[in-house]
Amino acid sequence: MEKGAAVRCQRIGCDAMFTDADNLDGSCRYHDSGPIFHDGMKEWSCCKQKSHDFSLFLAIPGCKTGKHTLEKPVTKAVSASSRKPTPSPVQNKPTDVNCSRCRQGFFCSDHNAQPKPSNPVVLPTSVENDQVKNTPPPVKKIVGLDEPQICRNKGCGKTFKEKDNHETACEYHPGPAIFHDRIRGWKCCDVHVKEFDEFMDIPPCTKGWHNADAV
Incomplete structure (x- = not known):
């Protein structure tokens, strides 16, 4: 970068302007992994902080600290379905x-x-119609x-x-x-x-x- 010129940090969650002179260790606060979007909920996968409102979600402070950088981090949105564990039989x-x-x-x-579980409703075929008509209604339990x-x-x-x-x-x-x-x-x-x-x-x-x- 041009010496003395302020540039914008590329870390997710930081977005601050910095120069070489003020780029000290701990001056940058950021998220080191991508967001998760699921059913209207936004969540940072690194710190589990979440919000339904996108503006509030972006305002959640970063969970990591370090130096500012001009290198764009390689992250991607994570599907919430990919995090679900396979249920074990009980x-x-x-x-x-x-x-x-x-x-x-x-x-x-x-x-x-x-x-x-609720039983699915199955419509009778034309062959079964006569059987359905002749089937007596279930007897209600008398209490x-x-x-x-x-x-x-x-x-x-x-x-x-x-x-x-x-x-x-x-x-x-x-x-x-x-x-x-x-x-x-x-x-x-x-x-x-x-x-x-x-x-x-x-x-x-x-x-x-x-x-x-x-x-």
Whole structure:
């Protein structure tokens, strides 16, 4: 460079003007690896700092220090999908009715309980139409008024009796639940936290009937 002329540093996250005279060790603060863009989230792969807003993302201070340079670093955006580890197979254990996660249908790492998968809808062919018409409807389970049941509404999980059930008996989240980039929350009340235990403690936002067969 021309002696005494200020030039712009090429390190990612720095963008400062410098000269040979003021280019001391530690004068440059930068990011030494590329960004990750996934579902609207921007993240620095080197320090895991992130933001949804691109301007705020670019303003995140660099995590490394050194000298300014005119050499352009070779980096590239990293796909978040490439970072996902291959899940290892686990042995399913029975759900625990005393566990609040199992009762409410969430994945439980303590018991390896998975939520019940929804069955895909398959339309009958013309050959099966007659069989479908002649198939009797499934018999609904008859529940006694005093028979204890567990409410499956998200955020409830309480035991109730049908005789005590009414339109404000249950406090729950109509949902859906949101799990994304280590953030957990409820779309219905727009509350989000980082830890699962904090997520389970979010107060329900809706009242209604207890439901032992909630989807």
